[in-house]
Amino acid sequence: MVLKDVVSPNKGKAFMLCNEAIARGAIEADVKVVAFYPGAPTSEILDTFSEALGSFDYQMQIATNEKVALEICAGASFAGLRSLTAMKSVGMNVASDTLFVLGYTGARGGMVVVMADDPHAHSSQSEQDGRFFAPNSYIPMLEPSTAQEAKDMIKEAFSISERHRVPVIVRTVTRVNHQSGVVELEEIRRSGFSRVRWRDLKEEYLTLGEVARRKKLRMIERRGSLEREFEESAFNYILGGDAEVGTGIVTASTAYLHVLEALKVLGISGKVPVLKLGTTYPVPRRLVAGFLKGLRGVVVVEELSPYLETEVTMIAKDENPGLRIFGKRSGHFSEAWELNPDLVAKGLASALAIPYEDKSGIIEEAKALKEGMPERYPTFCPGCPHRGTFAALSQALRALSASGKGYYFANDIGCYSMWVFPPFSKADSSLCMGASVGIANGLSNVIEERVVAVVGDSTFYHAALPAILNAIHNRNKFTLLVLDNSVTAMTGQQPNLSTEFTAGWREGKRIPIEDVCRAAGAEFVEVIDAYQVKENVPVIRRALEHDGLAIVVSRRECALYGDRRKRKRGERITPYYVDKSVCRKPYACIRDVHCPAHEIDGDGQPRISPELCDGCSVCSRMCAFGSIRRSGTEGERR
Amino acid sequence: MSFDIFICGVGGQGLVLLTNALGRACLKSGLKAITGEMYGLSQRSGTVSVHMRIGEDAHSPLIPIGGADVLVALEAIEALRYIEYLKKGGLVLMNSRIMHPPVETAGLVKDRSRKYFTLEEAVSRVKRWTSMVAVIDALAAAKEGGNPNAENTVFLGCLSALRGLPLDPAKVKEAISEVVPRGTVEQNLKAFEIGMRRASEALCGYGVCRDLK
Ligand SMILES: Cc1ncc(C[n+]2csc(CCOP(=O)(O)OP(=O)(O)O)c2C)c(N)n1
Numbered sequence: 001m002v003l004k005d006v007v008s009p010n011k012g013k014a015f016m017l018c019n020e021a022i023a024r025g026a027i028e029a030d031v032k033v034v035a036f037y038p039g040a041p042t043s044e045i046l047d048t049f050s051e052a053l054g055s056f057d058y059q060m061q062i063a064t065n066e067k068v069a070l071e072i073c074a075g076a077s078f079a080g081l082r083s084l085t086a087m088k089s090v091g092m093n094v095a096s097d098t099l100f101v102l103g104y105t106g107a108r109g110g111m112v113v114v115m116a117d118d119p120h121a122h123s124s125q126s127e128q129d130g131r132f133f134a135p136n137s138y139i140p141m142l143e144p145s146t147a148q149e150a151k152d153m154i155k156e157a158f159s160i161s162e163r164h165r166v167p168v169i170v171r172t173v174t175r176v177n178h179q180s181g182v183v184e185l186e187e188i189r190r191s192g193f194s195r196v197r198w199r200d201l202k203e204e205y206l207t208l209g210e211v212a213r214r215k216k217l218r219m220i221e222r223r224g225s226l227e228r229e230f231e232e233s234a235f236n237y238i239l240g241g242d243a244e245v246g247t248g249i250v251t252a253s254t255a256y257l258h259v260l261e262a263l264k265v266l267g268i269s270g271k272v273p274v275l276k277l278g279t280t281y282p283v284p285r286r287l288v289a290g291f292l293k294g295l296r297g298v299v300v301v302e303e304l305s306p307y308l309e310t311e312v313t314m315i316a317k318d319e320n321p322g323l324r325i326f327g328k329r330s331g332h333f334s335e336a337w338e339l340n341p342d343l344v345a346k347g348l349a350s351a352l353a354i355p356y357e358d359k360s361g362i363i364e365e366a367k368a369l370k371e372g373m374p375e376r377y378p379t380f381c382p383g384c385p386h387r388g389t390f391a392a393l394s395q396a397l398r399a400l401s402a403s404g405k406g407y408y409f410a411n412d413i414g415c416y417s418m419w420v421f422p423p424f425s426k427a428d429s430s431l432c433m434g435a436s437v438g439i440a441n442g443l444s445n446v447i448e449e450r451v452v453a454v455v456g457d458s459t460f461y462h463a464a465l466p467a468i469l470n471a472i473h474n475r476n477k478f479t480l481l482v483l484d485n486s487v488t489a490m491t492g493q494q495p496n497l498s499t500e501f502t503a504g505w506r507e508g509k510r511i512p513i514e515d516v517c518r519a520a521g522a523e524f525v526e527v528i529d530a531y532q533v534k535e536n537v538p539v540i541r542r543a544l545e546h547d548g549l550a551i552v553v554s555r556r557e558c559a560l561y562g563d564r565r566k567r568k569r570g571e572r573i574t575p576y577y578v579d580k581s582v583c584r585k586p587y588a589c590i591r592d593v594h595c596p597a598h599e600i601d602g603d604g605q606p607r608i609s610p611e612l613c614d615g616c617s618v619c620s621r622m623c624a625f626g627s628i629r630r631s632g633t634e635g636e637r638r
Numbered sequence: 639m640s641f642d643i644f645i646c647g648v649g650g651q652g653l654v655l656l657t658n659a660l661g662r663a664c665l666k667s668g669l670k671a672i673t674g675e676m677y678g679l680s681q682r683s684g685t686v687s688v689h690m691r692i693g694e695d696a697h698s699p700l701i702p703i704g705g706a707d708v709l710v711a712l713e714a715i716e717a718l719r720y721i722e723y724l725k726k727g728g729l730v731l732m733n734s735r736i737m738h739p740p741v742e743t744a745g746l747v748k749d750r751s752r753k754y755f756t757l758e759e760a761v762s763r764v765k766r767w768t769s770m771v772a773v774i775d776a777l778a779a780a781k782e783g784g785n786p787n788a789e790n791t792v793f794l795g796c797l798s799a800l801r802g803l804p805l806d807p808a809k810v811k812e813a814i815s816e817v818v819p820r821g822t823v824e825q826n827l828k829a830f831e832i833g834m835r836r837a838s839e840a841l842c843g844y845g846v847c848r849d850l851k
Contacts, residue, residue, distance in 0.1 A: 002658065002817060015661035015671065122676065146672070179699040180657065180673040182665050260697035341702045359703040359722075366722035369763045373718055374742040374755050376648070381682040415681060422741055490681075560682070587747040594740035596683040600747070600754070611777070611786055612737070 006048055007055040009188045018147035018176055019044035021183045022114060025154035026084045027056060029110070030190050033076035035061040035069040037462065038491035039088035040123035041177035042116045046086065046494060053504030057193040060503040062495055065462040066091035070098050070113065077111035077167070078205055079196050082158055086114035089130030089171075090432065094463065096133060102167050103137040104207040104215040106222075110158030111167040113139075118174045119303040119338035125413060125432050127336070129304040134169055134281035138219040140226050141169040141281035142235060143253045147181040153235065153278065164226055171280070173303060175254040175338065227282040235278025236287055241271055246296035247324075247352055248273040250288070250312055252280050255301045255339050262345035266354060283311045289319040297324035299332065299351045303339050326351035377421050382597045383559030383614025385485050385530035386416045390424045391592055391622065392528075392536035393452075393481065399541055406449035407544075412436035412464075414456035415490045415558075416483050423594050434463025437480060441471050444478040450544060451478035457498035458488035460513055471549050472521050479543045480551045482513050483530070485558040493561040514553050522551050530556035533621045559614050575613035575631050576620055578606050582627035589619040589628060640693030641804050642701045643797070644723040647712030648737050650682035652790035655817055657688045659794055662813035663805045664692055674699030683737070687720060692804055707802060710793050712776065713737050714760045721767050729846065730764055730771040731796045731837060733789065772796065772840035779836060783829035791818070791826040795833025799847045807834065807848070 005014035006024050016024070022045050026034070036046040046062065053060055059076075063069035066087040073083035087095060092115050099113070115133070118124040134141035142157055144150035150172065157168040207215060230236065241248065249272055251259050256276050263269045275291045277283065292298060292315060300309040306328040316323040326332045332347040333339070342359050349356030380387045397407065411419055411427035412435065420427035429439055440453040455464045460482050468480070487493045495501045495508060502508030517525045524546050528536045536554070543550035557565075566573065575597075578589075583605050590598050590606055597612035598619065608619075610631070620628035643660070647653055657673055664671035674689040689701045701723055709724040711717030711732040724730065734757055746752050757773070764771055774796055780788040791814055798807035811827060818826045838847045 002662075013665055015658065015665045017675075123678070175674055175699050178675045178677075180661055180671075180675065182661075182671060254699065257698045258700070261700075261702065264695060264697065265702060340700045341698045345702075362704045363722050366767075369721060369766060370718055372755070373715060373760075374739050376683075376685045376715070376719075376739045377741060378678060378681055378684045379740055381650075384681075418681075422744060590740075590743055590747050594744060596737065596740055598740065599738045599743050609737075 003051050005185070007052050008185060010185070011187050012185045014183055014185055015180060016147060016183050017044060017180045018150050018172070018178070020048050021147040021151040022086070022154055023048035023052065024183070024185065025151035026112070027052065027058070027190075028186050028188055029155045029158045030082060031058055031084050031158075032081040032109070032193060033059045033073060033083040035063050035072035035083070035085050037063050037066045037069050037087060037091060038488050038494045039091045040491055041118060041174040042086040042088055042114060043491040043494065044177075045114060047492060050503045056190060059193070062503050064497060066095040067098055070095040073111055073113070074098065074102055074107070077107040077109040078203070079109065079198060080201055081109040081196070082111070083109060084112045084114070086116070088124060089115050089117045089128050089133075090124055090126065092130055092133055096137070099133065099139065100137045101207055103139050103219055104212060105205045106165040107161055107167045108165065108201070108203065110161040112154060112157045112161060112170060113167055114170045114172060116172045116174065116177050117304065120174070122174050127304060129307065131171055131280065131305070131307045134171070138223055139167055139169055140164070140279070141171050142278055143171050143280045144176060144278070145253055145256045146176070147179055148183050149278070150176060151183055156235070160229075164222055166222060173254050173338075223282050227284060230279040230282060230284040231286050233279050233284070236284060237276055238291060239270075239274040239276065241273030245272050245352075247299065248275065248291060248295045249299045249301060249348070250275045250277065250291070250308060251301040252277040252308060253303065255303055255344065258339050258341045258344040259301050259348070261341040262348050265341065265345045266349055266356060268354070272352070277308065280308065283308070285315055288312060288315050292316055292320045292323055295320065295323060297326060297351065299348060300325065300327035301333065301339070301344055301347070305335055378418055379421065379594065379596060380415065380418055381559050381614070382595055382612050383562070383616040384415065385554070385556035385559070386419070386483055387593060387595065388530040388533050388556070388616070388618040389481065389483055389536070389554040390419055391618065392533045393540050394424060394592070395533070395537045396540040396544060399537065400544060408443055408447060408449045408451045410436035410439050410443070410451060410453040412453070412455045412459055414459055414483070416454055416456055419454065423592055433459050434467060437464045437467035437471065440478045440480070441467055441474070441476050444476050452481070452544070453478060454481045454483060456489070457482065457484040457486065457513060458496040461497045461511070465516070468517065469520055475548070477548050479546070480549065482551065482553045484513055484553050484555045485561070487558050487561045489558040489561065493558055493564070517551050522549060524548060524550040525553070526551070527553045527555060530554045531616060531618055531621070533618060559616065563614065574615045575610040576608050576615060576617065576628050577610070577631050578608055579627045579629055580605050582625055584625050586624060588622045588624065592622055593619045595619060640691050640696035641802065642696065642706045643690040643708045643710060644687070644701055644706040644720055645690055645710045646685065646687040646716040646720050648716065649678060649684045649686050651686075651712045652787065653677070653686050653688055653712070656790040656794060657690060659810065659813040659817050660690055660797075662816060663809040666809045666812060667805055669804060670694050670696065672696055672699055685716060685719060708797065708800065710797065712789055712793060714757050715755060717764050718760050721764060724767060727768050728770070729800065730768060731793060732761070732764065732771065732773055733777075734773050734775045735777050735789075736760070770841065770844050770846065772837050774833065774836050774840065776833070779832040780829050783825050783832055785822055785825035785829065788822070788826050788829035791829040792833035795830035796837035798830070799834045799837040799841070799850070801846055801848050
């Protein structure tokens, strides 16, 4: 990230990531309170605010989970301050209990919730379509296509929120969040931060019984006034086209960009009328009806569920009953996976009955060239402490194999998910954050095998804690490994409750996981150093054999986070090397470690790449012959 | 018309910075640029890719299949992984460096008759897609420039050697100075110059390079 673009007080232009543009937009809109729990593809919004914190006086919290983050923003909004949070849409599952009530209570200070879907499940456990949160909670939703539009929408969302006294969802998808482009910067003019008096502002933020019923009517009214406003919104527009064609296109979000590209590829740019929707809840029905009038057919291009298609279908029923509708239901597009220009061109060509040669030939040809090419699965980084923890666990399991006891491995969501890949290959289940422990509570009482659950530190606080307390209270018996690498590594090493820092590298109170477990009454709680493979084997073994809940906290900071800290302190990384005169090629370093820094040299001996080695020592501890040594020379890496 | 560059490599090789420098150079040149970036998760060593599109009518953040003018691969096997994005007969700038995935290495230990996927194999297969292939030893070039981490800037140099790139190399250099860590500007600019030279040499027969003074 180039911080100076985000914090520059002046008008101008910058090339930036959409997530940075979102942060810039909120800063221009004088946001006062931001709170986040990280999750791809929104994490860089958190990161940007954290980096920019030194330049402005907004308040920022990195929260325990999305629900807390949303509530922090709601609190600020109730007091009249502008607030913003961002989360991936599975995070909204966690936060939605609060979101639904906010539909009732409404907001006071502008409140914006960026919610990102991840079509194609690039970095998520599901391809969930978060758009349905909007109609379900009566909360308005805007959908940008580009970085510039995202920034514009964020600013407008604050105004909409204040005009209609309701939070506003700005819904993105991975290909919007992770899109860079040229963005117009406006001057930053911020008012200073000061506390407000609650007693002067007091409103009724509650929703019981009769109150809830009354507020429901207000929500329905509010939807009407939002819809009337959206009929005129500049975020919805029609790109002209040839009325002769008889078929138009309705689209939104990143699909709109693919449509423009596809029309170009098909040689019909400007020939087909396109309605681009930016306000997708409530849908401006009059505008859509006007567009559909006189058309013989309409193609609805959107990712995931037929959300807009359903709206269009309902509007067409009254306005243009003979209209042919092409979309998911007609089979022109799939509900699965993300769109791209080629898929959109294919669907459009078929709907418009124009010739198009799809790319399957090229793809087949490329596939043939790739025959036998090695896959590059995600893997633990060089120096990752999880590798050491799982190596010790594997050894402990091997030592116990004679007992004939079986195991169920409950994996969870974090870098340690890669436990599922070789050489460990363990995961009987992996659902969503914290579910490993919940599942263990259920399974441990009904199967014969011992359940081994894992969670990371961030996941421990985020959602696993209630399940752990449940296990202690109900005396459930299983083994829990908490992999405490000090940060939320998978999303970019953000600080969490296990870090002594918080947003903007400011001091945060670290909450030791073992203290929480012991205070709650857990009887078996051991803390190990992830790199000490040999010493950890007997501890983990005891935890596997313990007749009760056994918690092992494996601690060592994330290697990428550690490297950054070392760089800050000016420390160098000293790589390891294989002393070939000692190595007898048992290959334990390769077979049981799977580190990207290891390869086999021309002479058949293992070699450690000094550019990649992080100097963690785990492989040297796995070598029975002591042939892996720390370089005496200075490392080649910064 | 748009000028489309597909960039790929392995997590940790600095694609973010490379992309940002190109984008800034576009901004300085008054050109529209849009990207689609896929960094996988945060871990090192996974496959990473960026669709970089320059020009007024580059609409989608994704390059259509078979649409890229140039394929830049910071790791040799990755060139093959994304080959379908390159136009037939397009230009490839690829690193000679191979970073063997751990599963591949482990496979060799399991079955001693197996061999690594080689650079020669990767290059020869890429050449079945296009003849214009420049294989660059970017790590050596970066080290020669004084910083082994500057493989990404070596490739910015390689790209800048191309006449087709609608950017003045001076603007790319300016952008590099703005985005690399303080204290490494000189090393990176050196890496850039070396990259530019290497690509010109490798591609001199094709008439696609700028004249280097
Ligand atoms: C509800 C929800 N929020 C956010 C995410 C994004 N996410 C994926 S893994 C992860 C946490 C990883 O942290 P930790 O448990 O500490 O494990 P580590 O990656 O550090 O090993 C997060 C926040 C998610 N998948 N689901």
